Amino acid sequence: MSTPALAPQRPRTRISWLRVLVVLVCTVAVSWGGYRTVSAAVTQLDEPDPAVFAAYVDVTAWPPYPFETPSGPEEANVVLSFVVADPERGCAPSWGGYYSLDEAASEIELDRRVSQLRLTGGQARVSFGGQLGTELGTACTDTEDLVDAYQEVIDRYELTSIDLDLEGATLQDVEGSERRAEAIRQIQEEAAAADESLAVWLTLPVAPTGLTAEGLAAVTTMLAAGVDVAGVNGMTMDFGVVTSESAPLSDVVVEASKALHGQVRAAFADAGQSLSENDAWAKVGITPMIGQSDVATEVFTVEDAEVVNQFAQDVAVGQVAMWSLNRDSTCTAPLPTVLTVVQTSCSGIDQGASRFAEVLSADLASRPAVPAPESAPSASPAVVPAPSTGPAGEVVDDPETSPFPIWDPLGTYPGGTKIVWQKQVYQARYWTSGVTPGAAGAGGDAPWTLVGPVLPGDTPAPLPTLPEGTYPAWDPEEPYTAGTRVLLDGVPYEAKWWSQGQEPGTPVQGGSPWVLIHPGA
The missing domain is CATH 2.10.10.20 (Carbohydrate-binding module superfamily 5/12)
Known part of the structure; x- marks a missing residue:
């Protein structure tokens, strides 16, 4: 006998509170993830650009620094210093008060060297002012004359970015500050009308608390005049502190940079230009003086450079610079390795095999802050013509347009002699004969140094x-x-x-x- 069949019944649902909790957590997670994805797409979070590295070069210092042939990407973006008023001609630009622009072209080959740097893919800015000499804004008492003086330099070197290094007596000159701001505004407006641009950085002294009152006034004057200020570069040096391993200078540099950031953000806000925290950092520059500073007790070490570099990456400052490439090496005989007196050609500390430029620029962009213009070539010294070629494709040098004698394989050339070879100017490092410019001599050492290309308008020396x-x-x-x-x-x-x-x-x-x-x- 069998068991009779029973009518089917609806199964009972049993609630698992653990499963409910898992479902709720997953739902919240998915919802939050979706919100974050949509929010990011809608708000487009402000991602800061990488900091740019640019090193200063003292153009008038001896021996000259070969910025025209950069040893690496850390030297691709340089700030040539300083253009000041000619002490004999008043409102006329000069390099350090030593060379007019024409004299700099002939005596230190500056036009040719700038052209050579650009042929390597590098870029050059020019810095006006500095600690010594008279800044053009003070020397030129007429605004239109000041515009012409700045414009002469900008045009000569085809600049898309300049640096105004304002310090000392320059910052005390209120009328000069107003003229300078008005002149720069006019220059930027004229550039914009020609579909060009001119980035303007203000380089100013800072204390651990940030800009001095005079420095802050210089920024506000520029902004009030309508100048498009690309950034404010703090001279994070000469604080008057005593540094040591337990009290490194990098701590003071970071402190000063943070204070500068707050001042920049406030100054732009007061001028009606609200900046986010990231945008404000993008308008901050940090420029230490490498090695021994002007203050005997104050030393910026390679370890300090590592700290500043990491800080610059963390906050994405607009620019990291240094004073200067001329000084980026350990002093050699007859000078001692370690000095408490500043030298123009070495750092005054034992750097070992390290170079400050490499450390400060690590993982930063060495690209120019402003792209070079893509306009058609002009007749200025910075534009290099295509070389002429002979029947076999070789470059033909023309003695009528070569600024120096054409190299002769049978000639004898003492150190310092300049010649032309394949549309390039070379200078002999020491006595040489028979070694082709650009080639290595006995022992692999090259006797010739490349100066730069033959330029339009060159005539025989x-x-x-x-x-x-x-x-x-x-x-x-x-x-x-x-x-x-x-x-x-x-x-x-x-x-x-x-x-x-x-x-x-x-x-x-x-x-x-x-x-x-x-x-x-």
Whole structure:
């Protein structure tokens, strides 16, 4: 006998509070994740740009720093310093009061070197002012004259960014500050009308509490005049503190930078330009003085540089700089390694194998703060023409447009001699002969240093001369053998091989039998 079938019943649902809790947690998590995704897409959170590294170069210091041939990306963006008023011509720009712009082109090859830097992919800014000399805003008592003075420099070097280093007596000159602000506003407006731009950084002294009252006034004056201020660069140096391993200078630099950040944000807000915290940091620059500072008790070490670099990354400052590339090495004999007196060509501390530029720029952008213009080439010294080529594709040098004699493989060249080879200007580091410019000599050491390209408008430099009677005058009827020396119009030449009737200095097919004698050869 079987058990009779029962009518089916609805199964009873049993609630698991644990499962309910899991479902609720998952629902909240999914909802929060979706909210975060949508919120990020809608609000587009402000992501700061990486900081830019730019190192100052003292253009008038000796020995000259070869910024035109950067050793690495940390040297690709330089700030050339300083343009001040010419002490003899008042409202006229000069480099350090030593060179007019034309003199800088001829005596320190500045136009050519800037062009060479740009050929490597680097960029140059110019800094006006500095600790010494008279800033143009003070020297030029007429605003239009001041506009012309600034514009002359901007045009000459085709600048898209400048630095105004305002310190000392310059900050005390209220009228000069107002003229400077008005002039810069006009220059920026004219640039904008031409579909160009000019970024303007203000470099000012700071204390641990931030800008001085005069420095803050300089910022507010610029903003009140309508100047588009790219950023405020704090000179985080010369605080007058005593540094040690337990009290490193980097602590003071960070403290001063934080104070500067607050002042910048407040100053822009007062001018009607509200900045987020990130935006305000993007308008802050940090510039330490590497090694021994002007204060005997104050030293900025490589370890300090590491701390400042990490801080700059953490807050994404607009710019990290340093004073200066000229000083980024350990002092060598006859100077001692460690000094308490500032040197222009070394840091005054034992850096070992480290370089401040590499440490401060690590993981920062070395790109220019403002892209170079993409306009058509102009006739300014910064624009380099395409080299002429011969039948075999080789570059042909023209003595009529070469600023120095064309290199001759049989010539002898004392140290310091400048020549042209394949549309490039080279300078001999020491006495050399037979080594092609750009090639390594005996032992792998290159005797030639690249200065920069031949520029539009270049003309031959005056040839060296010697007193009449130093060598016999060249005679077209006289046969000459190799090694014979003669004078033609006071210019000395040496015979490379036998010749007769071939005038020295005159190009001929197959090469001249004469080579120019350079002073000291």
